Structure formats: C-alpha cells, structure tokens
Amino acid sequence: MTPPPAGPAPLPADFVVRARHVLTMGPRGHLRDAAVAVVGGRIAAVDTTADVRARFADLPVVGDGGGILIPGLVSAHGHFSEGLVTGIGETHTLWEWFVRVVEPIEGHLTRDMAYVGTLLKAAELACSGVTTVADMFCSAAGTTPVTPGVVDALDAVGLRGDVSFGPADSANPRPVAAVLAEHAALADAARNSRRTTFRVGLATVPSSSDELLDETARLVAETGRLHVHLHEIREEVTASRTTRGTGSIEFAARRGLLDAQVVAAHCVWLDDTDVELLRRHRVAVAHCPVSNMILASGVCQVPRLLRDGLTVALGVDGAASNDSQNMLETMKIAALLQKVHHLQATALTAPTVLRMATIEGARALGLADEVGSLEVGKAADLVYLAEASPSLALVHDPYQAVVYCASPRDVTGVWVAGERVVVDGRLATVDLGPVLPWARELAVELASRAGLDSELRSAAAGPPVEVVPGAAR
Numbered sequence: 001m002t003p004p005p006a007g008p009a010p011l012p013a014d015f016v017v018r019a020r021h022v023l024t025m026g027p028r029g030h031l032r033d034a035a036v037a038v039v040g041g042r043i044a045a046v047d048t049t050a051d052v053r054a055r056f057a058d059l060p061v062v063g064d065g066g067g068i069l070i071p072g073l074v075s076a077h078g079h080f081s082e083g084l085v086t087g088i089g090e091t092h093t094l095w096e097w098f099v100r101v102v103e104p105i106e107g108h109l110t111r112d113m114a115y116v117g118t119l120l121k122a123a124e125l126a127c128s129g130v131t132t133v134a135d136m137f138c139s140a141a142g143t144t145p146v147t148p149g150v151v152d153a154l155d156a157v158g159l160r161g162d163v164s165f166g167p168a169d170s171a172n173p174r175p176v177a178a179v180l181a182e183h184a185a186l187a188d189a190a191r192n193s194r195r196t197t198f199r200v201g202l203a204t205v206p207s208s209s210d211e212l213l214d215e216t217a218r219l220v221a222e223t224g225r226l227h228v229h230l231h232e233i234r235e236e237v238t239a240s241r242t243t244r245g246t247g248s249i250e251f252a253a254r255r256g257l258l259d260a261q262v263v264a265a266h267c268v269w270l271d272d273t274d275v276e277l278l279r280r281h282r283v284a285v286a287h288c289p290v291s292n293m294i295l296a297s298g299v300c301q302v303p304r305l306l307r308d309g310l311t312v313a314l315g316v317d318g319a320a321s322n323d324s325q326n327m328l329e330t331m332k333i334a335a336l337l338q339k340v341h342h343l344q345a346t347a348l349t350a351p352t353v354l355r356m357a358t359i360e361g362a363r364a365l366g367l368a369d370e371v372g373s374l375e376v377g378k379a380a381d382l383v384y385l386a387e388a389s390p391s392l393a394l395v396h397d398p399y400q401a402v403v404y405c406a407s408p409r410d411v412t413g414v415w416v417a418g419e420r421v422v423v424d425g426r427l428a429t430v431d432l433g434p435v436l437p438w439a440r441e442l443a444v445e446l447a448s449r450a451g452l453d454s455e456l457r458s459a460a461a462g463p464p465v466e467v468v469p470g471a472a473r
C-alpha cells in the first residue's frame, strides 16, 4: 500500500481561546481568567480575557472560561521505528531488549511501516498534548529509504517534527553510503514538509564504526545539528572505554560531534568530567524517565544538571521502551522518580517539570524563539485542558493539576500553528478508523519477518506467578 499524501495544509482560522488559568511558561507567568488571541497561526495577544476580547471582538471564542491553557508540549526524544512493537520484552534490560526486540526488526521496516507506526504514535502523542516531537528512526539502511514515511505521517497528523535517522553499524556492518542515502532522503522529505526539520542522527558512539563516526562528524559540521544517545546505560560507558579508551561523551567531544546544537538522550551515567563537557558544549539533555525505569537503566541526575545550568528536556522515548506515548504520564513520572530517588519531596517540582516539557524542550531543539511558551509573535501551539472532568474539576495549583492530575482524556484542544489537531480528545486531522487495522496487519507481518513470535508469546503468557502456599484460603 502506498501512503496517501498529506494534502495541502488547511488555512488556520483566527480565534480567541480563554481559560481560568493560562500558564504561559514565559515572562508573563501564570495569568488568571486570561485568553490568547491567534491570528494567522501566531499568537497575537496574551492577556486578561476582558482585554483580549475587547481588542479582538470579531474573533470566535473557544472555551467556557474554565480549564487550563498551556503551550504545546515538546517530546525531545523518541523512536517512531518502534511504533509497531509496543508492549513486549518487559523483563529485559536495555541490551537484552535491544538484541531481542529492536535489532531484529531494523532490517524489516518498510516505508509503509514507518508511515503507519508514526501515524499511530503521533496520534497518541498529540492526544496527550504534544505539538513538537523529536524522533530518531532506527532501521537498517537498505536500498530503499524508509524514513520519509515518518515525515509523511507527521505532515498528515499536523505535528511539528525534528526528525533524524539513527544508524549503527558495528554489530551489523552496513555500507556507509546507504546510511548517507537514508539521511539524504529524510533531509529531502523534511525540506518539502509542512512542519518538520532534519537533524543528523547517530544511535550511539560504541555501536558505530570509525568510518560512520567520521561521516557523521562531517555531516554534523555541515548541518550544525545532532541527535544521539549518550551514556544511557553503564554497559555503554564500559564498551566505549574498553574499545576506544574513554566514555562516549569524551570521545564524541574529541571527534567534534558536540560542536553543534546537540540533543543527547538519557545522560544517566555521568561523572564530573562528563557533566562539564556537556555544559561546555551546551548539549541539551533529553531525559526519558519512563524508559529508564522500564529497562532498569538508572536515574538521570536531573536536579544536578539543572543546577549546573544545562538544558534538560523530557522525552517519551520509543514506543517499545515506554511503552505508551503519553507526555502527561512522562511529566508525572519525571517528578516522582526524582522524589523517590532523592527521598526528597522538593527534588523536582511541577513548575520545573512543566518548563522541561515546554520551553526547555523548545530550547533543546533550537526552537525557543518559535514555540515553548505563550508569547506574542510565537507560533500558536496550544493545549487546552477542560475542567469539566473528575480529575480537573478542582484546581488549587494549576501546575500540579497539569503534572499530577491530568490525563489525555482532559486534553480537549490541541493546536499546532493555529490548526486544531485534537478536538474533544480525538485526533481531528486523520481518520484513525482504517489506520488501526492497517497497523495491526503490518505489526503481525513485522513480528513474523523479524522472528519476534517467541517474544509475543511470552508477553501474552504473562510473567511467572509466585504461588504463596495458603494465600488462596
């Protein structure tokens, strides 16, 4: 099947959206009984509802005056390449999971699978309030590029994308020319897309040959942008030290890979030298607490990195290591993980977490002048959470309400550049009806071609149950 074209972008309508609480995540802070005017897809005013309505009296008004309005959320790290293999392999740590789940599928992903997997997961992201997503598609570079399927799907859903291809070639050597062709095809697709931009990707330093690292460094010097995993697990640091003499961060710095606008996923296993290198190179960290917990990778030192002045964003990570794509859940877990790890309730609080998911995420992707906060002149990327729900009926502190109480069912409106992509909790841009059976069909084909059947069977059978004598009585 050929992916249907995304079609021309509909003209965004001008409107005013009002709310009881507007969390601008910018210099205006928290405004009560306020509104945002959207004209031509951009924010034309942020002020009290009375002021905005007086200035824009002709525009239709969205919202009943209740609820919470926030900037669109930014997921700074993920893998749409895992869109069709969710919910398996939960008993594996990262390397086992990679070898048994991710690596087997890499050579079998097609452009249709990239398209449908992205449609599915981008829909899930949008319905949890995400308007900008940074992706690293990990597949085996072959004769036909597959990553343009990601761009087609993001265009169809209407999300803003920062897209990359994440090659690795040390375990399974591949011609670097094929890797470069995949990067070039993705860059071309992004150039012709509605809202995506291309970034050079690299899976990890230890999983790359010297030739791949050289070519990546050359591309990074040319484009000034890199998306890479750094120090996600202890084994990665050990592998890099034993094969190349230093950890991945030090090695990447020496090879010039950090002399760019870099998004580094995870950064869990850091010593003081690593932190100093990240700070000096202004590397933005994409913290992914859910996958770090599922894969038992470790706890990122978020409070320390923030104290040291690093940009720390949040990412949902791949659909096979999260396994949901729910950014509201990721925000809540980011706070909870630090609190329980430090045994300190102040370790990471709701306003900081919401900053990480909005303006810091935008900063991490080099988009802070365009999105991430509700400020006049920025793109109208907005999320409206209605208060007509059991979870948000009572809002004592809107930051805590968003981070700890809200769920996707409360997300009634999501706009990207003024275009409404979610209406009343449902995707408005793509009819998911035919997509769901198509996704199931491709997921079965992928699992079968990749030999994942035993993984699926063990997941279906469930974990071993410990029987306690006498417990049933």
Ligand SMILES: [Zn+2]
Binding pocket: 077, 078, 079, 229, 265, 317, 318
């Ligand atoms: Zn990742």
